[in-house]
Amino acid sequence: MRSAPFLAVLAATLAAFGGYALLLPVLPLWAAAGGSGPGLAGSVTGVFMAATVVSQLGVPALLRAVGHRAALALGALALGLPAALLPLSPSLALTMPVAVVRGIGFGVLTVTGASLVSDLVPARIRGRATGVYGIAIGLPQLVLLTGGVWAWSRLGPTTVLLVGAVLPLLALPAMLLLPRRVVPAGLDPAPDATNGPFVTGEGDERPGGADPAGLRARSAAGPWLVMLVCAASAGGVITVLPLTGASASAAVALFALTIAQLAGRAASGELGDRFGLAGRVTGPALAITAVGAGTAAAGLGTGTSWVVVLGAGLIGLGFGAVQNDTLVTLFDRAGPGRSGTASSVWNTAYDAGTGVGATALSAVLGAAGAPWSFAVAAAGCVLALGAAPWRRVHDDPASG
Template identity: 30%
Template structure:
């Protein structure tokens, strides 16, 4: 990848993931303020993730017909334009949900094309470093973005956020499209999804899905869960969560090389389960900070370790399938978490979220531990 192309891809990635972070917790809060039910609050997260999963799968079909670089530019532009369109939704919750699904689809396009371009154009000897830099571009916006979005929403209302949050993704996406049309990147082989033994990936995919169900619940109902801690509680929750999630990713990569991906995945799932339990039982003060730290550390670590565990189970020719399976499990879990926890909150109140959160987190840890034990005890 040339220096200019690399900088463009990283700029698009930062703009898109900043947009994601700014609105991750803002949209559920805004839907609630617009008079939406608890079910619709959860749907704000579920609709976004549904669009993401659908377009992650769609990219595989489009990749043989359209430049991956142009798809990346189109996804960023659509995400920015969709954010601006919130201004037209006025007080319509259904319109907000539809636009959220559109933004989710745009994000799904960027998730697949961005990581693919970085890996495809990096020299083999530099691929690890290139993906590491890409990982920072993905995770750093979440450190400040979620908390900043909530603070701006509280102080200025959402309209300013729609403009400021949408403009960078739209402009960078359009700029990258012009760059690609004027200087097309060298051709690369389009990703192909070979059919290796998919069942070998399913145990880890199930764990990722369960863990991101709790993440979907946190995004949707975290502000309500910690409301007793005061107006600064939700921004603090997501700030601590974001810092530890970003910091744990390189640490997990170091640990995977020495202890193995499966063991690190077991420990990561345990951290998530512990964070869920602490936040559910003690959602203020030291409990809020400690729970967010455990949760963020576990999610960041298993984002690396779980992915490597999938790659280790199949031949190199199946790595594209492993990537698609991991992405679908992650975003599908967020979608399912938003929907399932929304139904529970609608029927039984926010207390149901506090009960279910540690249950699902513990189930993820038990599933990961069982898979690790099964492979440890397997002959040979």
């Protein structure tokens, strides 16, 4: 985890996710400034995530075609450059197409980054490595989910939108430290006349290579469904909080959610690697998320700000642990050389859930009020408990 490529991935992640985190909670506000109601304003996030999910399905093939470094660069450019157009108008005619292009870039970034993390470290420390990667994802959100809402009211939309455009572009220099392709841990490198000494194990036809389709649907279904539902709950909360009208308490609640999410990811990785609990953290973490959403609903219903903040913190803690545990479970079940496929499966669940949650909970907010939107999030997490991946698969990556 101290190698230059791994540190480069972390640096690029900090910058790219900075642009994502800064604009995520404020773009619905920008759409609302153009006259869109809560449902349509929240759907900007839904469209962004829909484009993300569709693009993620093709990233394993992109990695085989151009390599990790070029894929990361393309993703950063697509996430950053279109955002520079947003200050021109809050109209949905502009914000929706920009959301589509940015979503495609974000999809490429998320799958490629997680795949690199798995390929650059041995399996015995994969939980900790994904935890550290999760912190690199979470730190920009810790500062900018809250800071974006604050800056929006203090500095104005134009400044915030342009900074959100620039941040992903700052990831490009770090990518120069990456090889074009990376050999997954556990596979022997084979020099290649075209690609140089670094070749990917994904789709490799030589002995020891792996078929990227090797992660079977039965094996992936449980972790995927849990990640989908939990991401819908947390992503919906992130979108709904700024739309409740209490900007100060929303900013504090988003800060609590994000810092607790970092703690949840780190703790899950440590428990998984040190005590062999990978795959067993998800169930309790889902329960914590559900309790947090219920607590936040109660706080919104009574107008008690500190209860909302407490609930948001519990949501973040549970969500962070679910993220790490389900990702490691999918890497284990996929096996060496299939990290891109496992990452694609996990990221589609994460981002589809975020988009569905943002759209659905915004609609509930408009129809029934904020407490009910949080109550729906809690109910979803309770229902997902039946799909929690309770065990870690070592012997047969394709087994369920």
